[in-house]
Amino acid sequence: GAGVSQSPSNKVTEKGKDVxxxxxxxxxxxxxxxxxxxxxxxxxxxxxxxxxSAPDKSGLPSDRFSAERTGGSVSTLTIQRTQQEDSAVYLCxxxxxxxxxxxxxxxxxxxxx
Amino acid sequence: xxxxxxxxxxxxxxxxxxxxxxxxxxxxxxxSLFWYxxxxxxxxxxxxxxxxxxxxxxxxxxEATYRKETxxxxxxxxxxxVSDSAVYFCALSDQGAGSYQLTFGKGTKLSVIP
Numbered sequence: 001g002a003g004v005s006q007s008p009s010n011k012v013t014e015k016g017k018d019v020x021x022x023x024x025x026x027x028x029x030x031x032x033x034x035x036x037x038x039x040x041x042x043x044x045x046x047x048x049x050x051x052x053s054a055p056d057k058s059g060l061p062s063d064r065f066s067a068e069r070t071g072g073s074v075s076t077l078t079i080q081r082t083q084q085e086d087s088a089v090y091l092c093x094x095x096x097x098x099x100x101x102x103x104x105x106x107x108x109x110x111x112x113x
Numbered sequence: 114x115x116x117x118x119x120x121x122x123x124x125x126x127x128x129x130x131x132x133x134x135x136x137x138x139x140x141x142x143x144x145s146l147f148w149y150x151x152x153x154x155x156x157x158x159x160x161x162x163x164x165x166x167x168x169x170x171x172x173x174x175x176e177a178t179y180r181k182e183t184x185x186x187x188x189x190x191x192x193x194x195v196s197d198s199a200v201y202f203c204a205l206s207d208q209g210a211g212s213y214q215l216t217f218g219k220g221t222k223l224s225v226i227p
Contacts, residue, residue: 031190043157045214093157098208106154
């Protein structure tokens with residue numbers, strides 16, 4: 001596609017439910033990143049993929065968070081047993097390779113009630 | 114660990130005013146430095162970057178110079194326009210720390226009024 005696509009754009013869920021967020025990177029981009037943007041907190045790194053492997057997952061805040069990437073393309077970020085503090089905008093970005101220019105998606109606004 | 118500190122907003126300026134948004138950093142290695150911009154309703158996009166000391170990144174009338182001695186990368190524009198209203202993020206990438214992640218500042222919201 002023309003850009004990084006994320007779905008859904010908005011997700012409202014109840015505390016304790018699981019959610020899945022999807023990212024379709026730009027075709028041919030081998031590097032993929034997930035970030036979280038909370039109000040007043042800037043962008044927080046979650047995980048980095050190179051191809052299908054994740055050499056840096058140091059930013060995942062707890063074991064309720066996991067992510068996978070298949071076929072060197074689509075990535076899914078899963079949050080289990082959501083908590084209110086998980087409410088944020090989850091951003092995906094891709095690049096041709098590590099240390100190349102990042103292209104960001106528009107994000108998924110997650111609200112946990 | 115690595116960190117980026119940028120001036121807190123919001124910043125409100127009149128059209129054609131001079132803009133400075135301060136950014137300082139701490140890093141383990143020799144980082145690359147970036148400014149990203151997020152226009153209302155849009156995703157983040159790279160505005161400019163610099164990869165070594167004394168490099169000047171520039172784009173759309175914005176400039177920032179990589180100052181290693183002061184660990185700074187301040188964003189400047191001589192004459193802002195209403196269309197520059199956005200949130201600006203300073204960021205660094207420190208491969209010397211063994212990671213390709215970007216570390217971002219908290220963002221500075223700029224509003225330009227006619």
